[in-house]
Amino acid sequence: MSEWDYAATGYGGLGMPESVEVDPSILTEPSPKILLMGSRRSGKSSIYRVLFSKMSPHETLFLDSTNALEISRIANNKLITFQIWDFPGDFDPRGEFQYGDAVVGPATAYEGTTAVVICVDAQDELEGSHLQRIVDTAAVASEVNPNVQLHIFIHKVDGDLFPSEDEKLETKTNLHSLISDHLEENNIHIPFTYSLTSIYDNSISECFSKVVQKLIPTxxxxxxxxxxxxxxxxxxxxxxxxxxxxxxxxxxxxxxxxxxxxxxxxxxxxxxxxxxxxxxxx
Ligand SMILES: Nc1nc2c(ncn2[C@@H]2O[C@H](COP(=O)(O)OP(=O)(O)O)[C@@H](O)[C@H]2O)c(=O)[nH]1
Ligand SMILES: [Mg+2]
Missing domain, CATH: 3.30.450.190 (Beta-Lactamase)
Structure with missing residues (x-):
C-alpha cells in the first residue's frame, strides 16, 4: 500500500467493524496525537467515524458506546499522519488507564505533539462534574506538556434547537464564559479554541482541519x-x-x-x- 492510500488501521480503511483492534506498539510511535475527550454520548466516536471511516452521520445513531480507549493510526500522506485516541466518557484525566496489556498514564497520553479535543454536547446541560473534568484535563495536560493544544468542540449544533446562527453563537458565548470562568477560578491560564461543530454539516470537517493544521510544523x-x-x-x-x-x-x-x-x-x-x-x- 502506498503512502497515499487510505490507511486508518483498526478499520483497515473504509470498512466499519464494531471496534478498533488494540495494538500496544502504537504507544511507542512518535507520530502526533489527537485525543478525543468529553462526556459520554457527546459525539467523540461519531466525529472519528464520519471523518475517517466514511460513516454517514445517520449511521452514528447506532454506534455502541466506547468502553475502553481506542487508538487508530491515520496515515493518508506525509502531512496527514497522526493517531486518534478515542476515550470512553467516564475517563479520569489524572488517572492511569488500560490499553490492552499496557497501563497508560498522563505522561504518555499528553507528551509529544498533542492536541486535545474536548467535545461538549451543545444539546445537553453541561453538568458540574463535566465542567470539573475539563478543568482537570487542562491542568494535567499542561503540567505534562506546556505545548499541548486544547480545543473545545461545542458539538451537535444542529436540529430544532439551533434553527439559526444566532442560537449557535449564543450557546458558544455562554459555554465559553462558563468554561473560562471555571478555569480562571482554578487558576488555569491556558488558551483554548472554541468551535461550533456538527457531523450533519461541513463544520466538523472545517474545525477538525484547523486542529490538524496546528500539528503540521511546515x-x-x-x-x-x-x-x-x-x-x-x-x-x-x-x-x-x-x-x-x-x-x-x-x-x-x-x-x-x-x-x-x-x-x-x-x-x-x-x-x-x-x-x-x-x-x-x-
Ligand atoms: N444531532 C447530532 N447528534 C450527534 C452528533 N454527533 C454525534 N451525535 C449522536 O450522539 C450520539 C452519541 O455519539 P457517540 O459518538 O457514540 O458519542 P461518544 O460516547 O462521545 O463517543 C449518537 O447517537 C450520535 O448519532 C451531531 O453532530 N449532531
Ligand atoms: Mg465513543
Missing part, C-alpha cells in the same frame, strides 16, 4: 506558498486538501468562509466519482 511555509500562488495566478482562494479525509491541510492567509470550503469539499467528491468511473473503464 504550516506557515504552505500558507506562504499559497499566498504566492494566489497572487501569481490571480486566484481568489486556495486550499491544500487531503482527498481521503477531505480535511484541508493549509490555505492562504485570507479568511475561510464555510461556503467556499463546502464547495471545494463537494468538488472533491465529484472528482473522486469521475476518476473512479474513468479508471474502472476497461
Amino acid at each position: 504550516y506557515h511555509v504552505l500558507e506562504n506558498l499559497l499566498n504566492t500562488l494566489n497572487s501569481n495566478c490571480n486566484l481568489e482562494k486556495s486550499f491544500i486538501f487531503d482527498v481521503m479525509s477531505k480535511l484541508y491541510l493549509a490555505t492562504d492567509s485570507s479568511p475561510v468562509d464555510l461556503q467556499t470550503h463546502e464547495l471545494c469539499s463537494d468538488m472533491i467528491d465529484v472528482v473522486i466519482d469521475i476518476s473512479g468511473n474513468v479508471f474502472l473503464q476497461p
